[in-house]
Amino acid sequence: MSSLKNMKGVEAEKRAISFLSKLRNELQTDKPVTPLEDELPDAVLWNQYLDYQRNLSNGNGEPSWFQSPWLFVECYMYRRIHAALVQNPPIGSFDVFKEGKAQNFFESQEAIIALCTYFQELLKNIKDLDEKQLQGELFKLLQVSLWGNKCDLSFSAGEESSQKSSPLQCLENMVPYIIVDDMEKLWSLLINTKKRNTEKCNVRVDIVLDNAGFELVSDLVLADFLLSSKLADEVHFHGKSIPWYVSDTTKNDFNWTIKQLQAANHMWMSRCGINWEGNLKKGVWVYQDHMFWTLPHVYSSMAEVAPDLYADLQKSNLILFKGDLNYRKLTGDRKWEYTVPFHQALNKFHPAPLCSLRTLKSDTQVGLKPGQGEQIQASEPEWMVTGKYGIVQFDAAPSSS
Numbered sequence: 001m002s003s004l005k006n007m008k009g010v011e012a013e014k015r016a017i018s019f020l021s022k023l024r025n026e027l028q029t030d031k032p033v034t035p036l037e038d039e040l041p042d043a044v045l046w047n048q049y050l051d052y053q054r055n056l057s058n059g060n061g062e063p064s065w066f067q068s069p070w071l072f073v074e075c076y077m078y079r080r081i082h083a084a085l086v087q088n089p090p091i092g093s094f095d096v097f098k099e100g101k102a103q104n105f106f107e108s109q110e111a112i113i114a115l116c117t118y119f120q121e122l123l124k125n126i127k128d129l130d131e132k133q134l135q136g137e138l139f140k141l142l143q144v145s146l147w148g149n150k151c152d153l154s155f156s157a158g159e160e161s162s163q164k165s166s167p168l169q170c171l172e173n174m175v176p177y178i179i180v181d182d183m184e185k186l187w188s189l190l191i192n193t194k195k196r197n198t199e200k201c202n203v204r205v206d207i208v209l210d211n212a213g214f215e216l217v218s219d220l221v222l223a224d225f226l227l228s229s230k231l232a233d234e235v236h237f238h239g240k241s242i243p244w245y246v247s248d249t250t251k252n253d254f255n256w257t258i259k260q261l262q263a264a265n266h267m268w269m270s271r272c273g274i275n276w277e278g279n280l281k282k283g284v285w286v287y288q289d290h291m292f293w294t295l296p297h298v299y300s301s302m303a304e305v306a307p308d309l310y311a312d313l314q315k316s317n318l319i320l321f322k323g324d325l326n327y328r329k330l331t332g333d334r335k336w337e338y339t340v341p342f343h344q345a346l347n348k349f350h351p352a353p354l355c356s357l358r359t360l361k362s363d364t365q366v367g368l369k370p371g372q373g374e375q376i377q378a379s380e381p382e383w384m385v386t387g388k389y390g391i392v393q394f395d396a397a398p399s400s401s
Contacts, residue, residue: 012088019084032062104213107162114166148218153247182394202233210323212253300347313351338373
């Protein structure tokens, strides 16, 4: 029986590899982007979006790999990689990026230990912190979560991308590289919500996740801090429903990470893992995914394309968007003038107050001071794509909502 199963597996692998070779060939030779042929629930939406791209080209032929918006073909490529596996059981649920994500996690052990240790020590006297100290700790953990976004496997193209050193020691030196810093606005939103809030309604923070590995651990620490400091009563995490952009977090990655921490041969790591599983069991942490996050649409179309998700996000008091892809989708991935206000670039996407924590890896950036972008550009032509600069960029939802 098992040899039959093995043969089926080998056959499926061969088919998947031929699908992927075909994909590679289409990409390298600038072929037209073809409709998806699988039966997955999102295929219809993808093909409608492809039609929309066709209509945009004003009869200038089919949208092809080199002649289409970068964001669209990039997302489309990951969706096709997924299709190659899904259409070939028994390897349909195999995550081709799993190994890279696990390796990133294990190579970042020292940084994870340092962060878990720092955090567990902080929890011992969190009750005694005054407001100023609490604010200082929030800012620290926001920065760890921000710079954790440097370790991105789709960005590093297989080069070393793990976090080796203690993530807390270098924060001071990194402050000059935060080119938009709205941490004060985040703080006043959270502290005022907490003060205004009567017992009746929970304060909810949502985190739209980016990478697994060290970055995810930094997000989980931030989420635990928000609960432990009573700045939030519940945290909702949004991951990807399929493997995406190499290192993006799926439900399997999320659960695997917590299990790894629990089982770690390190007191503070395992303490974090145990507490976090407890948060999920108690329902004060909620993991959810939605196919919208792996569609090609920018976020200003969410209310129309995924009204259920938009309505859910409207229940949040604050949404944190991690990473570069989320920023590209928030701002429509356009070549904006640097000084265009963030609020304007969001193009009416305002479900709740939101904040982008992002290191710059693609050339779109808004909300800068006059001359700020040009000044960095003069000394560092590649500044927008190296991951060296970061932003904590906040937008308050319209007061009418």
